[in-house]
Amino acid sequence: MSPAEAAKAAAPEPVTADAPRLPSRPLMTQSWLDATFLHWAADPALVAPLLPAGVRPDVIDGATYVGLIAFRMHRIGWWPLPGMPYLGTFPETNVRLYSVDAAGRRGVVFRSLEASRLLPVATARTAFRLPYRWARMSAYRSGDEYWYGSRRREPGLPPSRSIIGVRVGPAIETPSALDHFLTARxxxxxxxxxxxxxxxxxxxxxxxxxxxxxxxxxxLVAAAGLPGVASGPPDSVLFSPGVAVRFARPYAVDRRP
Structure with a gap:
């Protein structure tokens, strides 16, 4: 988004912990389970060139954030069919940015998405042009510890990798404004x-x-075009046992649903 476009853009909508109603019947269903959220604060000017046209970095207290999210995708399916138990179930790790469009709608932008099932990777690339990468992955639990591993296996790509481990603590009774900003998208x-x-x-x-x-x-963060951002400890570490998700069809950002 150019400076002139940003000057004319609407103020961002409020951050809401509860989802608004979908504008149409669901297109897809899936669940995100055992999700670990790692986030680093970043300069919005560093992130802005990596966003689609007409979208600007979303900020809180003057900073935007870069997320590295590891979880288990569970039973992707096309509505109203049941989700697929094998092909639709796999570990995933993504690098994401935080965005707001000219109408003030907050969202996320994926810079990369690692997944261990080749068919969903190919489908997401073809149908939605999302930057999925085929990878050898693992996700397992040992008591209150959760571990995630990933290594890209596509010919012609650098063998980018990640190993993430967390120990899960007590539930957050009252999430902070930053907690909601990073997760309620x-x-x-x-x-x-x-x-x-x-x-x-x-x-x-x-x-x-x-x-x-x-x-x-x-x-993975450096490979997504953000070298140095994740060189230190993350500014936020969160965990969730997961949620069941519904997606509506895509809409052009310059048109209301």
């Missing part, structure tokens, strides 16, 4: 057929927990 911004679109989603309020970082060895 109700649309995805991306480019489809040459236009910037937003794809609404809805799910129950995230049940969030404190978490202690045990390990984070990764180069």
């Amino acid at each position: 109700w649309r995805l911004h991306f480019t489809l057929a040459g236009r910037t679109v937003h794809m609404p989603n809805a799910h129950p309020r995230w049940p969030l927990h404190h978490a202690e970082l045990l390990a984070c060895e990764e180069d």
Whole structure:
């Protein structure tokens, strides 16, 4: 988004912990389970060139954030069919940014998405042009510890990798404004057929927990165009047992649903 466009843009909508109603019947369903959220504060000027046209960095207290999110995708499906138990269930790790469009709609922008099932990777690339990468991955639990591993396996790509481990603590009874800002996101911004679109989603309020970082060895953030951002400890570490999610179809950002 150019400075002139940003000057004319609407103020961001309020951050809401509860999802707004979907503008249309669901297109897809899935669940995100055992989700670990690692976040680093970043200069909005560093992030802005990586966002789709017509979208600017979303900020809180003058900073935007870069997220490294590891979880288990569970039973992706096309509405109203049941989700797929094998092909639709796999570990995933993504690098995401926080965005707001000219209408003030807050969302996320994915810079990369690692997944261990080749068919969903190919489908997401073809249908939505999302930057999915095929990877060898693992996700497992040992008591109150959760561990996630990933290594890209596509020919021609650097073997980017990540190892993340957390120890989960007590539930967060009253999430902070930053906790909600980083997790309560109700649309995805991306480019489809040459236009910037937003794809609404809805799910129950995230049940969030404190978490202690045990390990984070990764180069996915740098490979996503953000070298140096994740060189130190994350500014926020959160965990959630997960939510069931519904997605509506994409809409152009310059049109209301």
